[in-house]
Amino acid sequence: MIAEAGLAALWLAAGLAAYQFVLMILTLRSRLEVARPMRGVAVVQGVLALVAFAMLLLVFARSDMSVALVFENSNSAKPFIYKVAGAWGNHEGSMLMWVTILAVAGAFVAVFSRRTTERTLITALGSQAILALGFYAFLLIASNPFARLFPTPPDGQGLNPLLQDPGLAFHPPTLYLGYVGLSVAFSFAVGALLTGEVDSRLARAMRPWVLGAWVLLTLGITAGSYWAYYELGWGGYWFWDPVENASLMPWLAATALLHSVNVLAARSALKAWTMMLAVIAFSMSMVGTFLVRSGILTSVHAFAIDPERGTFLLALLAMYVGAAFALFAVRGATLKEGAPFELISRESGLVINNLLLSVVLGIVFLGTLYPLFVEALSGEKLSVGAPYFNSVAGPLALILGLLVGIGPLLSWRRERRPVFKQLTIPALMGASALAITIILAPSIAILPRLGFTVATFLAVASILPLIARNPLRAPLATWGMVVAHFGIAVALSGMAANAAFTSERLGIAKPGDTLSVGPWLVQLQDLTPTAGKNYTATEAELRASRGQGPVTLKPQTRYFSDPPTETNEAAIRTFWNGQLYTVVGKADPSGGWQLRLWWKPFVTLIWAGGGLIALGGALALVGRLWRLRRRRQVSADWRKERYA
Amino acid sequence: MKPKNQRLILASAALIAMLVAVLLAMWGLRSQVSYFYTPAEIASGKAKPGKAVRLGGMVERGSVQRQPDGVTIRFALTDGRARTPVVYRGITPDLFREGSGAVAEGRLQNGTFVADTILAKHDERYMPPELGNLSAEHKAGKTLEK
Secondary structure (H helix, E strand, C coil), X not given: CHHHHHHHHHHHHHHHHHHHHHHHHHHHHCCHHHHCCHHHHHHXXXXXXXXXXXXXXXXHHCCCCCEHHHHHHCCCCCCHHHHHHHHHCCHHHHHXXXXXXXXHHHHHHHHHCCCCCHHHHHHHHHHHHHHHHHHHHHHHHHXXXXXXXXXXXXXXXXXXXXXXXXXXXXXXXHHHHXXXXXXXXXXXXXXXXXXXXXXXXXXXXXXXXXXXXXXXXXXXXXXXXXXXHHHCCCCCCCCCCHHHHHHHHHHHHHHHHHHHHHHHHHHCCCHHHHHHHHHHHHHHHHHHHHHHHCCCCCCCCCCCCCXXXXXXXXXXXXXXXXXXXXXXXXXXXXXXXXXXXXXXCHHHHHHHHHHHHHHHHHXXXXXXXXXXXXHHHHCCCEEECHHHXXXXXXXXXXXXXXXXXXXXXXXXXXXXXXXXXXXXXHHHHHHHHHHHHHHHCCCCCHHHHHHHHHHHHHHHHCCHHHHCCCHHHCCHHHHHHHHHHHHHHHHHHHHHHHHHHCEEEEEEECCCCEEEECCEEEEEEEEEEEECCCEEEEEEEEEEECCCCCEEECCEEEEECCCCEEEEECEEEEECCEEEEEEEEEECCCCCEEEEEEEEECCHHHHHHHHHHHHHHHHHHHHHHHHHHHHHHHHHHXXXXXXX | CCHHHHHHHHHHHHHHHHHHHHHHHHHHXXXXXXXXXXXXXXXXXXXXXXXXXXXXXXXXXXXXXEXXXXXXXXXXXXXXXXXXXXXXXXXXXXXXXXXXXXXXXXXXXXXXXXXXXXXXXXXXXXXXXXXXXXXXXXXXXXXXXX
16 A cells, blocks of 8 residues: 555656646746746645655565565665665665655745745746656656565565665765755756846855755765775775766766856856856756666666666656757847956856866766767777876866865956965965975876875965955855865875875785785784674684784675675774775685785875865855845844834 | 957857867877777787777686685686686675676786776676676577587
8 A cells, every 4th residue: 555655646746747837838928826826836746756755665664575676675684774775775766766856855945945036936946847747757657666566575685785885875865965956956047047037136046056966966976985985895986987977977067056156146247157057067967867877887876777768768868958958049148248357356267167167077978978979879889997087187177276276365356456475375385295295205196296286285275265354254155165175175185195105915814924015014813704684704803003002903705695795895994194994805725815905095085075075065055044044034123123 | 358258258268168178088088998898809809919908708617716826816708609818816806706797907918818907797686788798698608508
């Protein structure tokens, strides 16, 4: 019954979304009064989608094996949290989660958004409903998550053990919230293009959504990177895997949008460009979903290989993106010109930021999709790996890092102050960092060396906007910007340190043998068989020392039975100046065990930086919302006084 | 700057940026792409020795040999029609085993494929798309052997 209730809720939600579409057309063709039910319908649609998703969680929590999806992706022996998380650890469930977030976001816009004109809002809600409608159709026609099995099998097939990790409970929902948060920016842009009301009010309505989505994307990418680092046991934090790129592309577009929407809000400039970016950002989210979920990629994320679904998703993607770009082509040129600005100004700085981000986005996009194009055209199979992305996007990222330090010091419209004088100290610090790396580490590669230089420059320069005024009185949004930009410097130095100073050791050891890696001596003490709830494992006990007292690490090799799989559980120990990363491999016929050891100086800075970037975004978001609330209160008080 | 000129400058800047992106990408792709081959294609001499390529196939049963140093393994990848010997130094991935699909990244040297990385399928149900057709062919081959 639970599954049927979920399916019914899904059908009803789809019906309401179609109704919203009709309301939107009517509004555009006649008067606004027609669309009075719009907000209410959007809310009910959101609630129905939420009900459907709750029903799916329930069948997974109860291990109801008569539902095909539960049978295929769950097992009654799994720990409870992974039973629930398993609901979105598969194709159908994750698509249901996607559309649920889309619908709930629409409901939130309907309830809380008061900044744009009613007409733009109604159109935006209509656009959001059309997006949802396509994904409802996809679920109901091609991927019904509630399909039943008869006869009911005794137990399920289990979940990929790599996915049985706390990261799974957290990583996809975070990324999805980010992806779908961008759908609101997309819908606002479509709405405003249709009504022609692209102005600073629209930018202010859009901004919290862009900021929120961007914060979640940043967190999702950072968490995903750390997950891959400790779970895959390869010691890397970013592989330029197409699926990683699929999350990076919307992030790059959202970063550009985040900056240009500020120009639109503050100065009413960059109108067409901002609308374009809003369309691109969500298009990239959909490209990401398509790449990941259609099964055309080789990845742990590719759940099911079913050409029908891939084609359906591709058709949806082409329809939405095509329609949005067509709309932009027709209406973009009719937008009024924005406010003028000089060549050296905050606006120009942000334009350059946007252009560089777009170039990086273009490079990642081409590199990710090139193999697909070539295979479709000539049937030849090829892959584009890390060397391409590092050599092409790496230098651009460094240039961007330099400009991030300069941009915030410029003032709006026209620069009157001698900005470059302020940059003397950061520039000197950067130069001395360069000198120090040349003297102390003459043999490291050029890219990490420049990475240290830019990171040092940026770390100092990013704080200047706070020092220029009283830091305590600076608005929260300024604090957010400073924290985020400082976070970039932190992450950059972590990446440079990892690239320049990592030492790796691969060897074979019998109990009692010692291997060295970096400053560490690692001794294999013992090997013990052990077991978890649904796996057995061999655990190695390692004693590592470097001068002071030894530490113990216990990496494992795990064997899962449902489905039969082996995984390496790395043991990682964090110190203030780096991480010791250990993996135990397979037994050797001679009685030794494979050990793989890394000493990674300051690698943690990468994720600390990612966290700071997200924190900066969150501070800015809180600052904006706080200000909005206070302004509303003030105007309410003023009204009360006036009419008292 | 007059608003009209400004729009023109912005539009051309955007165009130039896109052009730069495409040119940079083309330059990078020309030098950094690695092609995917099957053992049969290697046997027919399609891959140039020394160039970075990817090789995909099934790990031939009975071919995996660990070397005395404990961390180097030798095995053969096959697609049912030809086999390519592979040597790899490192811990093999979680799901690397005989009779199962794997992709090796590396280069061909004197008829042996020297792998830098080995990728295996992630779980029982998941199979790299590149190997999808292959396993069907391989299965067909196996039935023939019987």
